[in-house]
Each structure stands twice: as structure tokens, then as C-alpha cells.
Amino acid sequence: MEHSFHGRTMATLSATGQEKIRHGYSPVLEGFDFVPFNDVPALKAAVNERTCAVLLEPIQGEGGVRCPDEGYLQSVRRICDETGTLLIFDEIQTGMGRTGTMFAHEQFGVRPDIMTLAKALGNGLPIGAMLAVEPVAAAFGPGAHASTFGGTPLVTAAAIEVLKVMAEEDIVSRCAEMGSYFRDQLMWLKGCHGVVKEVRGRGLMIGMELNVDGMPFVTACMEQGFLINCIQETVLRFVPPLTITREDIDALIDCLDRLFGNMQEAA
Numbered sequence: 001m002e003h004s005f006h007g008r009t010m011a012t013l014s015a016t017g018q019e020k021i022r023h024g025y026s027p028v029l030e031g032f033d034f035v036p037f038n039d040v041p042a043l044k045a046a047v048n049e050r051t052c053a054v055l056l057e058p059i060q061g062e063g064g065v066r067c068p069d070e071g072y073l074q075s076v077r078r079i080c081d082e083t084g085t086l087l088i089f090d091e092i093q094t095g096m097g098r099t100g101t102m103f104a105h106e107q108f109g110v111r112p113d114i115m116t117l118a119k120a121l122g123n124g125l126p127i128g129a130m131l132a133v134e135p136v137a138a139a140f141g142p143g144a145h146a147s148t149f150g151g152t153p154l155v156t157a158a159a160i161e162v163l164k165v166m167a168e169e170d171i172v173s174r175c176a177e178m179g180s181y182f183r184d185q186l187m188w189l190k191g192c193h194g195v196v197k198e199v200r201g202r203g204l205m206i207g208m209e210l211n212v213d214g215m216p217f218v219t220a221c222m223e224q225g226f227l228i229n230c231i232q233e234t235v236l237r238f239v240p241p242l243t244i245t246r247e248d249i250d251a252l253i254d255c256l257d258r259l260f261g262n263m264q265e266a267a
């Protein structure tokens with residue numbers, strides 16, 4: 001998809017639909033076509049019986065926290081089924097509870113054939129995983145996709161423990177609850193400050209699009225002890241720890257309220 005982000009290894013870079021990320025790494029791998037996210041006719045025109053797979057993030061992260069339109073992912077699934085094309089969801093950013101369900105695709109009622117995971121899977125320890133439905137998984141035999149540090153006992157033990165703790169502490173429901181509170185607070189800010197154009201996202205993956213450059217707010221927040229980031233120049237992205245508290249959220253909202261207020265006064 002255009003504006004996608006799938007990583008910086010050669011194949012994932014080749015699948016990434018952002019020229020600024022690919023810059024300096026040419027030649028990238030051939031065979032990838034890009035279409036706009038949320039554009040069903042464009043996808044239909046690009047996919048045929050010779051297409052291997054459609055790869056997308058159920059909610060685009062680096063691309064600006066872009067959610068799929070109602071029915072979009074269903075249409076993608078249908079196009080894949082009609083042409084015998086595999087559907088791959090990159091849930092590296094959206095997975096592991098981040099969006100309020102264990103995997104984002106659960107909220108849209110669409111099952112992929114392949115799903116990638118990383119980030120929160122090891123809660124900080126480096127682990128990534130590719131999951132596939134049985135007929136696809138059968139393409140790999142033992143050792144066919146091995147690497148020196150792949151699937152080591154240390155990180156897999158950590159990932160198993162992460163899953164246990166997530167279940168015991170019901171982190172996923174907590175994420176949905178805190179995400180909804182966080183969004184409400186950001187919507188309140190939108191009502192107070194004209195500089196906020198839109199608030200979007202699911203669970204604890206939220207983007208706040210501004211009418212102005214977002215980077216000065218990232219720097220100002222950092223000076224106050226809050227780590228946020230800015231993507232696509234104008235979108236402040238909030239992907240806090242899944243254990244964030246209401247008090248933490250309130251403190252950040254106060255900080256943003258002050259910063260937006262100061263900006264209005266200065267204008």
C-alpha cells in the first residue's frame with residue numbers, strides 16, 4: 001500500500017510504500033506494486049491470478065494512523081479469494097493488544113492467510129514471528145527459514161511469559177478501556193483548540209492530525225518528560241505503554257492543552 005511501512009530489511013523495504021524510507025537503498029527488489037490504502041477499485045485493478053499476495057497493515061501506523069474504511073478489509077479479502085491471492089496482515093505495530101483486541105484484524109472480522117508480529121511480542125526482547133494458515137505454513141520445512149538468532153530459547157521463553165502476563169492481567173481489555181479514555185480526552189482537546197484537525201485510531205494506537213507542523217510539539221513534550229512522536233509531518237502519534245494509567249494520560253493532556261494554548265496566544 002502507498003504510505004505503508006513494513007521494515008528495513010531488503011524485502012520489507014521493497015514492500016514499503018514510502019519513497020523517503022527507500023531512499024538510498026536502491027536497487028530494491030522488483031515485483032511490488034503499490035495502490036492507495038482504502039481504494040478498492042485500485043486494488044481490484046492491480047490484483048489478478050498472477051499476484052502472489054496482498055500485504056497491508058490493518059491500520060497504517062507510520063503512514064499516519066490511517067484506519068480502514070467500513071468494509072474495506074472485507075473487500076480486500078474478497079479480491080484475494082477471487083484471484084487465489086494470499087492476504088498478509090502486518091500486525092507488528094497493531095498486534096499484541098495495542099488496538100484493544102489481541103490482533104487488530106479481529107475488530108474487522110477478516111482473517112489473513114499470513115500475519116507478522118514483533119514489537120510487544122517479547123515486551124522489549126527482540127523477537128519477530130510469522131504465522132500462517134496450515135496450507136501456507138506447509139511450504140516451509142524445518143530449517144528452510146532459519147537464522148542464527150531466530151527463535152532462540154531466551155526470547156521464546158520471554159514471549160511465552162509475555163502472553164501469560166497479558167492474559168493474567170487482562171491487558172487487552174485494559175488497552176481498550178484506556179484507549180477509549182485517551183481518545184475522549186484528545187477529542188476534548190480538539191474541541192478546545194482549532195489547531196487539532198482530527199483524532200483517529202483504535203485502542204492505544206492514536207493519531208492526532210494538526211493543521212501545523214507537529215515536530216515542535218514533540219520537542220516541547222519531551223522537555224516536559226513525555227515521549228510522543230510525529231509522523232507524516234503533521235500527525236502526533238500516541239502509542240504509549242499498554243500499562244499506561246489515567247493519571248499518565250491526564251498529565252499528557254494537561255501538557256498538550258498548555259502547549260496548544262501558548263501557541264494560540266503567541267499567534
Ligand SMILES: Cc1ncc(COP(=O)(O)O)c(C=O)c1O
Nearest residue numbers: 005006007008061090092093118
Ligand atoms: C507495521 C510495521 N511493520 C514492520 C515494522 C518494522 O519491523 P522491524 O523493525 O522489526 O523490521 C514496523 C516498525 O515500526 C512496523 O510499524
